[in-house]
Amino acid sequence: MMETQALDFPKIDAVLRANGTGEVTINGTSHAIQADDEASVLREALRLITDTAAQLGRPVKVSTTDPDGQGLIVVSPEGLVSETALAKPSPRRQKNPEPALSAPAPVHAPVEPAAEEGDPPAARVTFGAAVSHVQEPAPAAAEPLTRRSLKETSFLVSAPVLEPAMRGWRGALTRLGFRMEPSPEELTEREDIRTVSQHWPGPRTVAVVNRKGGANKTPTVVMLSAILARYSGAATVAWDNNESQGTLGWRTEQGGHNNSVLDLIDSSQTLLSPGTNAAEIARFVHHQTLDKFDVLRSDENDEGDHEVTAEEVDIAHQVLTRYYRLIVMDSGNTARSANWRQMITHTNQLVVPVTAIEDRAEAARLTLQTLESRGGHDAELARNAVVIVSESTDAKRSMSGDALKRAQDEARRIADGFAPHVRAVVRIPYDPALVNGPIRYDALQPATQRAWLAAAAAVAKGF
Template sequence: MGLNPTEVLAFPRIRAIVRDNGTAEVVVAGNSRTVAPAESLQQLRENALALVVGEAKTLKRAVRVAIDDPEGQGELIVSPDGSKESVNYTPKPAHRGAEAPTTTAAPVAAAVIETLPVEPAQPQTDTANSTATTGTTMTPTPSAASAAAPAAEEAPTRRSLKETSFLVSAPVLEPATQGWRGTLTRLGLRMDPSQEELSEREDIRTVSQHWPGPRTIAVVNRKGGANKTPTVVMLSAILARYSGAATVAWDNNESQGTLGWRTEKGSHDRSVLDLIDASTELLSPSTNAAEIAKFVDHQTADKFDVLRSDENEEGDHEVTAEEVDIAHQVLTRYYRLVVMDSGNTARAANWRRMIEHTNQLVVPVTAIEDRAEAARLTLQTLESRGGHDAELARNAVVIVSESTDAKRSMSGDALKRARDEAQRIADGFAPFVRAVVRIPYDPALVNGPIRYEALQPATQRAWLAAAAAVAAGF
């Protein structure tokens, strides 16, 4: 790798902790991520380092990670390509009572001292009498205890208090709350959760975490009707609800978008252009954080805000790249998470500048051929540009929604064809992006304002999985 360790930033602080009880965690800036279990200590280490590599890929640079496992402590430099370079490593001292090597007498003697009781010393006169009785001169022979004394000084006989803890490190598995297992638990018979419930808990944990600094998500597809706006609303709602992070959904259409039509409207008619005009005041250190409410519409049930696109009737203003910069600067001062809706023109100045600010790309697509093809071309365009754009494309999350046409017909054959087509499209994208998530059809997403609580349980669960896949890229 050839990196100078002094050139690698120590922020965010990353620790990889592997325990001899078979558990491990990676802590990034105070946020703990549980490592997948493994059959061996070495595999557990590799699983932990895989999470660190993912963080390096997200940051697009090498990171420092402090290592603490049963055999020693140290520090590594980990690069996005997975290469690792050791900065330092200190083996942990052997525990008291551990089996000592037999190649030298000293460690063996030390072990004897630790395990055998000390005999009371015999009076000096007894030794003298014994010598006189035999009539021979005896050379005093060092006892086992005295011979072991120098070795006892070399071998550690105490552990540092820093190396132990009375806290339980393994997470406590909460009992089941869902299905028949949850019913039995409520009746007093404690049951472990099912794999489905454990998976849901892990998705909730992923979307509930906080991360250092603001994050920007861009939802893109150059074809209209690809489910961009519902995707923006659902991701914003889930991330805001579970993480509690201040979240804004921003309609970055170059002229007039539809995000404002599908969400709850506030008591004003201001748009992104008004926010840009007031940017000097909003960026002033003396401005109160509550002033942003003049320009956004709060979603009372789903806990996020909406910044609308310009809705003047003439529609004679197209947002410029410089205006995107200004609006993004304002929003990342007031919000930790910015979810951007977009227009259909990948060549537009505001679209390209949005991509420059993006940390995580999301590509929604309905299970219809032309929408899927438009999504593929969108990713191909970004891939061809190289650099940051190509990395976004490779790390993208594709969200495939089932077609509404088959659901309306309610035909069994049509439903099966719709599911098969959604799966075919999902399988087609899978080799080229980080994650693909399928969303079932739900009438609550078709028309009118979108509310998370209005969705069917299966749809809510699918969107939670999609939000977790997005948050995993932060």
């Protein structure tokens, strides 16, 4: 097989970047690649690697790196590509190499160990071919047919067809005609997308709580709302349930009005009447044009002294569940306030954000402890909570390498501390787009988007 002919010499590393650049390093000599798109970078990389294999007269192993992770492929002098595991060949294969070049294993499945005598030949894939043809073994002697009931027969395919890789080296090879199997990282991402794309019977309410300010509550509300609205298509509203004046309206787009939750409460009878059109809710919420969710702002009247009551929380929640499938509630810092406690009675899933600072973490612990001590519904929410640990800090840009590592270690320590006590813990990397100004999903770095997708999937599993 082709893998048995590929030796560890020469050492070849290939890097594919999402910005249209790449690099092939052959025995320490680097070849930088720039092209118009990812596919062109890959073609040039494969040309360099194939030329090396042709000069040697045998296949070569290539360690690949891309935004989706690392892998190992084998490239033959004819330009054939197969995917292999990152394990070293077994001793048997080192002592008894194949005497001649065999056809490669199918590129859409991991390479099997060297074929024993009598094994059927592997599939051969040519450059640009979209389909592999596998020689099937001869069928065994037919068994006598037994008549079966039609009730026991179905022509439906029970398992979904696995789509080929779409990311990194595997995805680029797929677009060139090599049907590559997705990496474990891509499969995990697909599962997270499937989870957040689900619809569920009845409305769901998420409460984002931490009784310490600066714990990333508002960015968490925005990101969860954006991801769930984008992927599920469900009508989603982010509600600033601060007892007086919150900051959710400052970090999101404002619509063509200044209405807040107090205006919605004042118009609740009209909004709940059978004859009211669903579009009327737009008079009271602020639509996020790119992230596809609405925002219900808290009262922003500096001269006002109204604090939202428990009864008003009930009224607003009744209105919103008529117009939305998903409600994500921001909250103030006072777990004793009437509106905070009433929010908890409506909550289906609790989310506790925390930055990697010990006083924020301690406040999160006390918040969970308070709910757990109340028993019943509150305690169940605490046990099934999702804790989101963010590495964000204003000083991150100026940190040295050692300081950055210490900050990441602290985030890991805090996450590990919460893990035994809640249903899920997710870590979010630092991203300057979350620090100041309006928050938009598309402004985040890819790694941050991926982390927030994982957080949203953990939340959605609680629905």
